[in-house]
Amino acid sequence: MLPVTDRSRYLDGIGFCQMYRYLKYHAGPQGLGLSPAVPAKAPTIGLAYHDALARCIKHLYAVHAEREQPTQWHGFLIENTSKFRALIWQALVLHNRCPSAPDWVVLDAEAQALVKAMAWGWLRTVAFQVLRDYELVKIEGEELLALGCTCAGASMANNTRRETGKSVHQADCQATILQSRPDLLLRNRKTKHLEIHDHKTESTIGDRDKYIRSYQDDVQFTLGASAVEARMGERVTHYVVQAVVKGQDKARYVKETKKFEGPSMIQSDLLYGSSTSAVGHPILAPVGKWYEKLPTWKPEVVERYGWEGKSGLQPMEWWVLEQLPQSVLNEMYLWVGPYEVPRWMAAEALRDIEAFEREWQGKLWDLWQTVGEAMDGPAPVEDAWMEITKLFPRAWQNCQSRFGAPCEFYGICHGQVLLVDAPRIYKPREPHHEYERQGFAEAAKAQA
Ligand code: SF4
Numbered sequence: 458m459l460p461v462t463d464r465s466r467y468l469d470g471i472g473f474c475q476m477y478r479y480l481k482y483h484a485g486p487q488g489l490g491l492s493p494a495v496p497a498k499a500p501t502i503g504l505a506y507h508d509a510l511a512r513c514i515k516h517l518y519a520v521h522a523e524r525e526q527p528t529q530w531h532g533f534l535i536e537n538t539s540k541f542r543a544l545i546w547q548a549l550v551l552h553n554r555c556p557s558a559p560d561w562v563v564l565d566a567e568a569q570a571l572v573k574a575m576a577w578g579w580l581r582t583v584a585f586q587v588l589r590d591y592e593l594v595k596i597e598g599e600e601l602l603a604l605g606c607t608c609a610g611a612s613m614a615n616n617t618r619r620e621t622g623k624s625v626h627q628a629d630c631q632a633t634i635l636q637s638r639p640d641l642l643l644r645n646r647k648t649k650h651l652e653i654h655d656h657k658t659e660s661t662i663g664d665r666d667k668y669i670r671s672y673q674d675d676v677q678f679t680l681g682a683s684a685v686e687a688r689m690g691e692r693v694t695h696y697v698v699q700a701v702v703k704g705q706d707k708a709r710y711v712k713e714t715k716k717f718e719g720p721s722m723i724q725s726d727l728l729y730g731s732s733t734s735a736v737g738h739p740i741l742a743p744v745g746k747w748y749e750k751l752p753t754w755k756p757e758v759v760e761r762y763g764w765e766g767k768s769g770l771q772p773m774e775w776w777v778l779e780q781l782p783q784s785v786l787n788e789m790y791l792w793v794g795p796y797e798v799p800r801w802m803a804a805e806a807l808r809d810i811e812a813f814e815r816e817w818q819g820k821l822w823d824l825w826q827t828v829g830e831a832m833d834g835p836a837p838v839e840d841a842w843m844e845i846t847k848l849f850p851r852a853w854q855n856c857q858s859r860f861g862a863p864c865e866f867y868g869i870c871h872g873q874v875l876l877v878d879a880p881r882i883y884k885p886r887e888p889h890h891e892y893e894r895q896g897f898a899e900a901a902k903a904q905a
């Protein structure tokens with residue numbers, strides 16, 4: 458199998474922390490990297506949301522009714538509630554399963570409700586525009602791009618047999634395979650051009666203009682576009698970010714002490730409403746202070762405000778589809794772009810990655826030559842750790858800031874966990890790209 462990379466490990470290596478990239482993608486007995494035994498909450502929410510949308514979008518295009526008006530759109534969602542509910546639930550269960558525990562324990566009730574609410578909010582607010590304006594070309598398609606191929610006969614950039622995942626490169630080829638998986642590859646119905654759209658979940662975006670600028674000349678989209686273009690022989694002209702601002706997960710304000718010290722809550726109008734009598738009788742509405750908020754996914758709460766179980770909608774669906782004003786959802790669901798794919802950047806970024814990955818392959822080889830045995834066997838690993846820290850510098854300034862929580866390798870870098878004990882605390886990373894997953898499965902079979 459040829460060496461592989463992807464956008465995340467490349468960016469982690471250049472921008473976040475080299476030690477992080479080593480521990481996450483290369484450490485451990487299998488050399489695949491380490492993952493926390495219990496997955497972190499925020500990425501699990503993101504994965505489940507992405508998967509839920511992928512399932513719903515497939516269904517939407519399969520049954521696409523000719524519904525042009527948002528009022529009809531609402532009717533369509535209501536008619537299909539049970540189907541979408543089942544698809545969202547499948548995604549939630551799949552990503553909420555914690556391999557190291559017998560039950561699925563990663564997300565609490567509030568976080569599970571958030572995944573459902575975000576998916577329903579997208580269906581209500583964004584789905585119509587996607588269906589109206591775009592044909593679906595591919596959803597979560599794996600794209601492979603060979604960088605630096607030295608095979609005599611392999612001149613195509615993308616020369617990996619996609620159906621089988623088997624490489625067509627010669628054994629001594631120097632290529633690195635860049636893996637990417639755009640969420641949506643769409644064809645604009647008007648311009649007929651290809652576009653890549655990705656779903657992002659953000660806790661908060663701060664300054665909106667700054668957020669929009671942050672995706673200008675984005676390397677992730679540029680790389681994804683390059684891989685699609687190599688495979689299809691057609692330009693990808695634009696990319697779009699479909700973001701949802703899901704709210705911050707932080708301590709509740711306690712009125713009595715005037716401090717934020719209550720239990721944590723995800724501060725989102727998708728999940729909480731306040732009781733108000735503004736229209737003459739009590740209703741739930743996205744108003745009021747956060748310490749007054751009531752959870753809208755709980756039947757015992759919403760039945761006091763007009764939800765009826767026999768309506769066929771579950772509390773969360775009733776809240777998101779029928780109670781939240783569209784203007785509130787429009788603030789949360791952002792359609793950012795279209796941005797033009799920066800042509801000048803593609804060639805330079807691919808050249809940078811190729812060089813960077815070669816450097817990493819050299820470092821990993823050096824490490825193996827120096828301390829490979831010590832990494833695997835009972836010999837002291839202190840020497841190995843010394844070598845690792847020499848090769849992969851630590852970015853100490855980032856230890857407390859990985860997606861709003863301390864870095865998952867904090868214990869290793871801060872002397873609380875010995876690397877030799879890591880396999881008991883972490884599990885081997887599961888490759889999330891199909892090519893890599895298949896390659897390692899085949900290598901493991903060959904070794905057995
Ligand atoms: S704990 Fe700090 S130094 Fe260690 S991998 Fe994480 S960010 Fe890097």
Ligand SMILES: [Zn+2]
Pocket residue numbers: 603606607608611625626627630631632
């Ligand atoms: Zn090759």
